[in-house]
Amino acid sequence: MFFLLLLPAALAGEWAREPIDPKVPSDYSAYTLGFKHVRVGLFDDDVGVWSNVDVGTTPILFVLGVPNAHAKIGAVQSKVLDIAVTGAWHGYSLEKMGVDGGYLNVIPLGLTSSWSISRHLSIHAGASWLLADIKGQVGLDEIAGGLATAIGVDLSEELDSQLSEDGALYAGANVMLTQAHLGADWRFNRRDALVLQTNTFLYLSGTISGGYATEDDSLQAGATVHLKKPLTDQLQSVITVSWQFSWKHWYLRVGLPVPTKTIPLLWIPQAFELNYVF
Helix, strand or coil: CCHHHHHHHHHHCCCHCCCCCCCCCCCCHHHHHCCCCEEEEEECEEEEEEEEEEECCCCCHHHCCCEEEEEEEEEECCCCCCEEEEEEEEEEHHHHCCCCCCCCEEEEEEECCCCCCCCCEEEEEEEEEEEEECCCCCHHHHHHHHHHHHHCCHHHHHHHHHCCCCCEEEEEEEEEEEEEEEEEEEEECEEEEEEEEEEEEEEEEEEEEEEEEEECCCCEEEEEEEEEEEEECCCCCEEEEEEEEECCCCEEEEEECCCCCCCCCCCHHHCCEEEEEE
């Protein structure tokens, strides 16, 4: 019903009659912004420092106390196929969780390909690896809570099953989460397109190590836990369907999530975007 109400208005307008641009530089594609172009958005702000390199940040995360930066490099740029390498850094303080000096660094690294099949259809596919490093004297609850905040996966059951919840783990953690990305956009005209995006969490691995002590100090020993957890049985996915408007300077994406066993709120930046490019 949402798209049926939107469709008549979306297909009207002078800009819709312009030639279709198959390489709109969207966040889920391998297409870069372009040299000296600036994009100010609802979630991300970016600048093209070279013809194939964008750098930027997500200002709203700074408001939440999370410094961050990201970049996209167009490694392959051709008429039909583009491939980009992406990287980012997010910092999370664990002070508010009661961990003095505790800090969580998250470094997402990714690879995205965009295949322009025709003037109307493009397919976008790729993978990313989220590397999380926790430092500080942290317990199991703090490790699980920090990772849930940073990468959206609750590890509390995994940790409790391998280390007694009666003690405290004074250590750090190194965790990697593997994700698969898939997108498609069908362009009706220069301005209007229907966009499908999926983001699926596939595999979780990592190491938690350090000194482990029970609450009464009757046992103190070194402990190392290696995590290897396929997530395909849970199929935690974020799937969205959106309508995309692309004007000369403005870009708007409005959509809804497809009901799945998904992580709350992660669908919002995938389904919605508003930015201005100059």
